[in-house]
Amino acid sequence: MVKILRRANALIWAGLMMAICACTPRVEVAAPEKPITINLNVKIDHEIRLKVDKDLDEVLSKDSGLF
Secondary structure (H helix, E strand, C coil), X not given: CXXXXXXXXXXXXXXXXXXXXXXXXXXXXXXXXCCCCXXXXXXXXXXXXXXXXXXXXXXXXXXXXCC
Protein backbone atom coordinates (compact mmCIF):
# COMPACT_ATOMS: atom_id res chain seq x y z
CA MET A 1 0.00 0.00 0.00
CA VAL A 2 2.85 2.38 0.88
CA LYS A 3 4.62 1.63 -2.43
CA ILE A 4 1.48 2.44 -4.38
CA LEU A 5 1.11 5.80 -2.58
CA ARG A 6 4.77 6.66 -3.23
CA ARG A 7 4.42 5.86 -6.93
CA ALA A 8 1.20 7.85 -7.18
CA ASN A 9 2.86 10.75 -5.38
CA ALA A 10 5.85 10.57 -7.74
CA LEU A 11 3.57 10.48 -10.79
CA ILE A 12 1.61 13.49 -9.54
CA TRP A 13 4.81 15.50 -8.95
CA ALA A 14 6.19 14.50 -12.35
CA GLY A 15 2.94 15.59 -14.00
CA LEU A 16 2.99 18.93 -12.17
CA MET A 17 6.61 19.59 -13.13
CA MET A 18 5.85 18.83 -16.79
CA ALA A 19 2.85 21.17 -16.69
CA ILE A 20 4.93 23.97 -15.13
CA CYS A 21 7.71 23.56 -17.71
CA ALA A 22 5.20 23.58 -20.56
CA CYS A 23 3.85 26.98 -19.46
CA THR A 24 7.09 28.94 -19.78
CA PRO A 25 6.72 32.35 -21.50
CA ARG A 26 8.03 32.83 -25.03
CA VAL A 27 10.05 35.92 -25.89
CA GLU A 28 9.99 37.07 -29.49
CA VAL A 29 12.03 39.85 -31.09
CA ALA A 30 10.68 41.45 -34.26
CA ALA A 31 11.69 44.46 -36.36
CA PRO A 32 9.28 47.42 -36.44
CA GLU A 33 7.07 47.85 -39.50
CA LYS A 34 7.77 51.57 -39.90
CA PRO A 35 11.31 53.00 -40.03
CA ILE A 36 12.65 54.81 -36.99
CA THR A 37 12.77 58.59 -37.47
CA ILE A 38 14.76 60.99 -35.32
CA ASN A 39 13.58 64.58 -35.37
CA LEU A 40 16.23 67.08 -34.27
CA ASN A 41 15.06 70.61 -33.67
CA VAL A 42 18.27 72.55 -33.27
CA LYS A 43 18.45 76.31 -33.05
CA ILE A 44 21.77 77.81 -34.06
CA ASP A 45 22.39 81.39 -33.00
CA HIS A 46 26.18 81.40 -33.05
CA GLU A 47 26.35 83.79 -35.99
CA ILE A 48 24.15 86.36 -34.25
CA ARG A 49 26.37 86.35 -31.18
CA LEU A 50 29.45 86.92 -33.31
CA LYS A 51 27.83 89.92 -34.95
CA VAL A 52 26.91 91.41 -31.58
CA ASP A 53 30.41 90.79 -30.25
CA LYS A 54 31.94 92.54 -33.28
CA ASP A 55 29.59 95.51 -32.88
CA LEU A 56 30.49 95.80 -29.19
CA ASP A 57 34.19 95.68 -30.02
CA GLU A 58 33.70 98.56 -32.45
CA VAL A 59 31.77 100.63 -29.92
CA LEU A 60 34.21 99.99 -27.09
CA SER A 61 37.36 100.43 -29.14
CA LYS A 62 39.89 103.10 -28.22
CA ASP A 63 39.21 105.04 -31.39
CA SER A 64 35.48 105.47 -30.72
CA GLY A 65 36.05 108.10 -28.04
CA LEU A 66 33.44 106.61 -25.73
CA PHE A 67 35.76 106.48 -22.74
